[in-house]
Amino acid sequence: MSQNTSLLTDHYELTMVSAALRQPIAHRPCVFEVFARRLPDGRRYGVVAGTGRVLEALADFRFGPEEIALVERFLDADTVGWLRDYHFTGDVDGYREGELYFPGSPILTVRGSFVDAVVLETVILSIMNHDSAIASAAARMVSAAGTRPIIEMGSRRTHERAAVASSRAAYIAGLAATSNLEAARSYGVPSAGTAAHAFTLAFTGDAGPDEKAAFAAQIEALGVGTTLLVDTYDITQGVFNAIEVAGPELGAVRIDSGDLGVLARQVRDQLDGLGATGTKIVVSGDLDEYAIASLRAEPVDTYGVGTSLVTGSGAPTAGMVYKLVEVDGRPVAKRASHKESRGGAKEAVRVSRASGTITEEVVFRAGGSPGVDGSDGEQVRKLQIPLVRGGDVVDGLPGLADAREHLAAALVSLPWEGLGLSHGDPAVPTRYVV
Amino acid sequence: MSQNTSLLTDHYELTMVSAALRQPIAHRPCVFEVFARRLPDGRRYGVVAGTGRVLEALADFRFGPEEIALVERFLDADTVGWLRDYHFTGDVDGYREGELYFPGSPILTVRGSFVDAVVLETVILSIMNHDSAIASAAARMVSAAGTRPIIEMGSRRTHERAAVASSRAAYIAGLAATSNLEAARSYGVPSAGTAAHAFTLAFTGDAGPDEKAAFAAQIEALGVGTTLLVDTYDITQGVFNAIEVAGPELGAVRIDSGDLGVLARQVRDQLDGLGATGTKIVVSGDLDEYAIASLRAEPVDTYGVGTSLVTGSGAPTAGMVYKLVEVDGRPVAKRASHKESRGGAKEAVRVSRASGTITEEVVFRAGGSPGVDGSDGEQVRKLQIPLVRGGDVVDGLPGLADAREHLAAALVSLPWEGLGLSHGDPAVPTRYVV
The missing domain is CATH 3.20.140.10 (nicotinate phosphoribosyltransferase)
Structure with a gap:
């Protein structure tokens, strides 16, 4: 090109x-x-x-x-x-x-x-x-999120070059970071990301899935401040495994499916009970400005938005x-x-x-x-x-x-x-x- | 890039x-x-x-x-x-x-x-x-249009590189041509286009607008087979001017605003009355698959689609x-x-x-x-x-x-x-x- x-x-x-x-x-x-x-x-x-x-x-x-x-x-x-x-x-x-x-x-x-x-x-x-x-859609999401940061992760839902421009526009609107590396290179937008479900699934061996091995591998590479994705198999077990492997200093857990409000509360309680009171909760999965607003009262620390952002939310x-x-x-x-x-x-x-x-x-x-x-x-x-x-x-x-x-x-x-x-x-x- | x-x-x-x-x-x-x-x-x-x-x-x-x-x-x-x-x-x-x-x-x-x-x-x-x-949206438009050709003209409504990919996808779906020149160059999609309202407006002088001068200039450059845009000022006068300047061999007229069904019928009658029975009618302006279908019974020869195509029609x-x-x-x-x-x-x-x-x-x-x-x-x-x-x-x-x-x-x-x-x-x- x-x-x-x-x-x-x-x-x-x-x-x-x-x-x-x-x-x-x-x-x-x-x-x-x-x-x-x-x-x-x-x-x-x-x-x-x-x-x-x-x-x-x-x-x-x-x-x-x-x-x-x-x-x-x-x-x-x-x-x-x-x-x-x-x-x-x-x-x-x-x-x-x-x-x-x-x-x-x-x-x-x-x-x-x-x-x-x-x-x-x-x-x-x-x-x-x-x-x-x-930018117009993104600004509404930022307003809805208040002081909580939003990470843009919608590249996969739009044209590959439009994704770069979307990250740039979202950054103007106040999003904290992007998943898109070309936006980081071309425009200096801070990039962020840790792991997908595929990473956890890849640790499937003769004895079946091994979520703890996946978490341990991620922490080995990215440190204990990383974000572990806990909803590949069972969320409660996932949170338990995450803290068992990372200890209470774990940076964050991410929930990418299900009723995010209910799950955020459950997971917050569980993390606190495990002593991981500083471990943050990242939620993602079909969030738009309305869903972000509906989670205002829930113990969510960071939002990840994708489809709705790169498609201008309607x-x-x-x-x-x-x-x-x-x-x-x-x-x-x-x-x-x-x-x-x-x-x-x-x-x-x-x-x-x-x-x-x-x-x-x-x-x-x-x-x-x-x-x-x-x-x-x-x-x-x-x-x-x-x-x-x-x-x-x-x-x-x-x-x-x-x-x-x-x-x-x-x-x-x-x-x-x-x-x-x-x-x-x-x-x-x-x-x-x- | x-x-x-x-x-x-x-x-x-x-x-x-x-x-x-x-x-x-x-x-x-x-x-x-x-x-x-x-x-x-x-x-x-x-x-x-x-x-x-x-x-x-x-x-x-x-x-x-x-x-x-x-x-x-x-x-x-x-x-x-x-x-x-x-x-x-x-x-x-x-x-x-x-x-x-x-x-x-x-x-x-x-x-x-x-x-x-x-x-x-x-x-x-x-x-x-x-x-x-x-392509999925475009295929619905092609079905709705039946045997009438559709021209893709949505580049301005989407990211500048997504526009090229949209033209390519629309061509797969059966659209006849695109306005996008990079799609013509990269993928060999046939390109088409004649003139916008700005061209007619540019012929405004001391004596006011001069639609006939604009039409004459377009025909001088593009030949009598071109498509004249007739809705800059008054459509009835525009059609009259078009045939007066081009003669009954004019290729087509384009209507880009208003109630396209009503206007297509009026314009068809007017063209036929002026002896321009072979002059085609191109309609454009916020058409989607539903609007295309609603025009099935009207004397429309070609559709131009823009926004709805490049945004996947919802x-x-x-x-x-x-x-x-x-x-x-x-x-x-x-x-x-x-x-x-x-x-x-x-x-x-x-x-x-x-x-x-x-x-x-x-x-x-x-x-x-x-x-x-x-x-x-x-x-x-x-x-x-x-x-x-x-x-x-x-x-x-x-x-x-x-x-x-x-x-x-x-x-x-x-x-x-x-x-x-x-x-x-x-x-x-x-x-x-x-």
Whole structure:
């Protein structure tokens, strides 16, 4: 697989270039905007993620010999020549990663000529729609877990490269660690893991299963601070075996099946009775934000989440669109249906009370005024930051750790009902001043 | 991004290797099996896809200097040395791509030493779970569309690399083409596309929008056989403009919003009235298998599907697992919960009536007998084929076109209720002879 991103695009982006290049419109200054018409069903907020990956993808969006060989099959020579020389030279502004967003938020604004900017649509949307969907679901899980850490372990339930991006997005949302090693390598996400049922099952010999031998082998390699998986055969016996082999200094036990609440209580009692009062309990197995919340009163120390996280917990895509909103300074918008868009390049501010609780998002014409200036004691924060200037990524952009901190602070600023898991309206209204 | 796949794995796969390498179990012959405990909610069948990509990933599953630098952070020197030399030397058998599967079907069987086979778990499951989920959803859409072609255009709604795999899986399922250019390059899937609303909007000048100029520009570049998108402003005017500019030989018009059934009828009447009786109608916009079916009686020629396809239409992962089922010839299985597995390496046959309609899937111990031999007039077909021998991919495996043909034939063999879109039980029962 090539690192090149220029074919991670739709056929029609390039046929549009072909048709446009013969016309005066090709090089007119245009503004495209990424936004979501709505949040997924009942969600109160969305979390922006993927922006950092978009900037990486932009740098690799070049048509080399392999890419040219493909596009030559259906494009004229002039268009192929233009693609051969293509690199983005425009500007991008956008919400930072870890920023909350709401319906209509101008999450990314791309300025360039029509042909320069239109070809980026597909790859930008793929990244933003995937990563934001995962981060948005993950943030709800983090809220539900409170101070208890969550480990992301969903790689096996999603495309092998989407798994890496999911780990990254989950880390922005506040998960503690990932099982995914490529996410550790590419993005420095802390990785974690100990053993699966297969490891215990492998210690089956002439005399049948030997769970204690498996536990002893794991401790020999990983130390007594490891997490032993106790539900391969019988959980009560498993906990007993774990402490017998490891002693009361065992780091943790993991339960991956059954009624996790009931089992956590039983296992906590059993561990305490065996003197292993410091041994933690990790639970996993089809957990989503609702299951995490339902375990709040139980003696659970750490959650492992998989499927629900990497599939966006019912909302696997953020539904963002990339719309042409301005041509040569003129607002433009589709008008034929319910899918109307508001024309014109836009900026946004978020307004908070002095207490820090946000009250609304105001979307206004770029270069104009939001009509709120803090003179009534409210705080007004500009939401877009410069990301690309003249095709070059701006220096000193916030990194992954910044995004994680930014989101943690942003979630605290939501009105209290905005953190609820129940379905409802967006946590704050979006007001248009355009 | 590297082509290397060895870090597309979970941390615990490698800590298990570390713990196992110190024990006699490390090099015992083991059998791991990929299967789905159940189909997604209410689905009647699943479609196997991803096997070809698994075989590619296997060849690239090597620990080079970059991968070693990462695993050295948490693994002992012996394990790191073992990984440095690792390449899979075992055997793999499995269902071919495009094969139907049901709960318990032994979709992939991996034979090797414990450590050789356990490290492949995550990447195999990522690929099979993603690609099979997409193919399974896509096959339902193809059934619903009958003889009308469907174009896959969902890249923007999923991770940028998952998009490529989705196009590939959709092609196996019978979709006619994809918008995704990397799928065209990597897998030879036919690509298609013409223009988006942005193209029409770009032709906005001092005198306002100019849809006719946009249509004329598109026809100049792509010819009169192209598809014009007619719903940017007013659909009736859009169709009128399209035929005025293109003449009655226009290839097609596309409608991307609104009540597609009503609009298709109106547009058909309008086109016919304008003499454009051969101009086709393409519809797109949030179509899933149910929406496709609801348009059966309408004058639609081609469907475009996006979000619902790349997200598995409500089932974004196939939920397959990779379980250790045999150690040194002994069946093993987890026993502590509802997540029980059947131990022992297994094979499967599919039994059909003389008419070709399948009646059951029989899963039996590998090397044993399914207990049906065709002597009662039934047809009995073995479902697993050899894929890898001694670490090398078997020569002459079926390709993508074969998988597509195989599935088309397999769908015809389902009992009639199995092709229904409504929720229900698997189309045929799985019988265990173990």
